[in-house]
Amino acid sequence: MLQSAPRAPRGDSPNIRSSRGRGGIQKRRAGGPVRVDRDGDLDMDPATAGEKRRSAKGRMEPSRPAGTGRTNSGPARGGSIATARAKQAIMRGIGRGQANVLESRITTTGNSLQVEGLSSSKAASNPDRGVEALLAFLERKASGMDAKSNRTVKIKKSSLRGDKVIITASPEDIATLQKLDGFTFAGSVLSIKSFGSPSGKTGESVEQKKEPSAAALALKDRFRQVLAARYNPDLKLLNLSSIVADPGLAECFQETTNPTKVFQGLMIVCDGLFKTRAEKKEAIVSVTLANNSLANVGDANILAQTFPDLQNVDLSGNNLADMKSLDAWRYKLRLLENLVLSGNPIEAQLATLKDEFLKRYPNLMLLNNVQVRSPEQLAELKAKAEAAASPLPIAGPDFRDVGQVGENFVRQLLPLYDNDRSSLLTTFYDSNTTFSLSINTSTPRNHQNSKPIPPWADYMKNSRNLVRITHPGTRLNRSFKGVEAIKGLWTSLPATHHPDLSQTDKYIIECHSLPGLPDPSGQSARGVDGLIITIHGEFEEGNTTAADKPMRSFSRTIILGPGIPGFQPIRVISDMLALRAWGPLAQPQPAAMHQTPPQQHVQMAMPEQQKQEAMAMQLMEKTGMTLNYAALCLSETGWDLEKAFAAFTANKDKLPADAFLANVAR
């Protein structure tokens, strides 16, 4: 065993590379040499690669129509199948890479079908037992099933288990593929049934899988042991220093001096151990990669990907020469606080590169054990960033009413719009009022707090979003002037229910006076004063009694002016309603919210602090100790003056000279 396989240099092994899918681990057979390639796949020996190369030609056979829209990972499949050992599981589209070790990660339930009948077909005599031809047939037929949709059905994975072929695809594709049950393929009637959990597999396939599984699981176990031995749960430290020399791995990686592959294997296991980013962040805060002959952190990229929230990284004793050798982590590890680079060629230049490091890592405080940013500076930077993200303070509504005209209007507007639009129109609108509505279908959403967007169909044809409506005629048609025109539109709009105005968190209503409005009496050429009112809020839409009613957010700008004398006291000159997807209104951040808590804190702390200071002063006077020593003494005796004095008396001979005030007689 341990045949020394000739290795192509990294990044220069097209045959091997092309025959691989995504990351995963598989071992060809028990006892053979195991190596991982670049993506962390355990590599196969060159004999297999050679066979693949040959079989790849076989794939060009006419059984597979060109351009069926399948993924281009075909060679993997064809190659694996062609080998004599092809009876083992084949993961179509993933090649042999994503194999047994990671089977637990691959969920097959629900999206899988088992296809029977291949063995009695004419295609069974193909080198790949006809799998290739069958899959092409299934995809072609399924894609043609629904001619209207013109959707291409793709089989994502396949594996040959005895006489059956297990295929995996998206749920819609599975539904379509299932309809092919009973189709004739190469003279054999196919039976297509849903394929349950892997536990339902036949005895034969279990047998087939057992052998590689055991070996691969053993490898995975070995990785686990290595990880366990190198993990310090108290420090949350993963020690990956001198990883290649690890006795637990030496056997597997005896030929390589590049630890990349080991990292890849280990990180895949880590991915299995910690499912979420939060779990990883919680478990591992620090990593040491010391003494791994790294010339470029790119070789350990997978580490930064797997643990993006690391705070402390030790890269000492590597061959990192300059900033370039760290470029691979340029935009990674955003939470990095402490970076150690001693014993690298780059170490000599760190003083000049300090600023670049600070720029790259916004949280960096220690570079090679030298403080490059104090916690205060960091806090200041963070405060600055926060201020930059919200530069305009959000205050409460600026409602500068004139004689409660605005308030009274708003109090009537919303209930009347909900319940009696025509009486709203006759009360406040006239023949010169203009109304229009516009919808914003692309407004941003609040990801923590959003609701489904009801269809816009009822508004779309009247929406006067002038970003989109550019034709003057259409612009004119969508502005509704006069009570009758507005009534016609409002009747066609969905019913609404605005929350009560007392729910202040649901509204921001502002108003101030506006000069130069047309004078309905025609007396003032310079116009008259009125109010401009803006209402930001939300409403429920429609008359449904469903518990979860459709909601929208709106902004409505209304210009109020004096009415025609003897007809109306006030009138609406302009009413513009802008609708958008519902989202909670940005709430005012009263200045108090930022300033009050620290103030309170200070106030709370003051009396206690003052008391302690006073006690320390007393003790200082009594004993001649410095204020600091007095405070220390007090804090050790629980701030009890008598006990502190007793402690002083008992220990005063042991106290250093600098514990006492100068010029004070002891």
Place this chain on the structure above:
Amino acid sequence: MTEPTLDPLIEVTVAGVAAQDFIDAYYPALNNPKGRASIADFYVKPVPGKPIAADIVLNGVPSTDPTEIQKIFDEQVTKAHYEVQTFDCHTINANYNVAANESALALDMDGKKMSIVVIVGGTVKYGEDGDVRAFSDSLVLVPNLEAHGPKAAKGLKKWLVQSQNFRLVL
């Protein structure tokens, strides 16, 4: 007496162009650190002794001084990206004469003397890592009489902001 009235299509067209021109100039100026030096130019300047001043409310904070607004953007807003997604506008008064001379009170039949209310909706992102927020901006544009007439200096804005209510709404 019958008031002279504007042709509705002219009214809609002129108002739409005025609003569009404002939007195309104002928000890019806010986005561009250099453009912020010209923000005060978008507003009606306060005239001492006369009740002529812009009424500007940003997130509920009122101001009548355009230079103050410019200062806020210059000093507090390190980086901003405003994007307009929707706008709508109406004519308020076809013959806006608040600051007009006694001799120039007649209606301009080309719509050059209208006051226009504009409602703008869009997104804004402040700083490098800020969230994308939604804003609603309600403005009243009035004619800049200094830009009218044969002697007017070139390059002056035809419309100025008389009233603004800006709000982050998400």
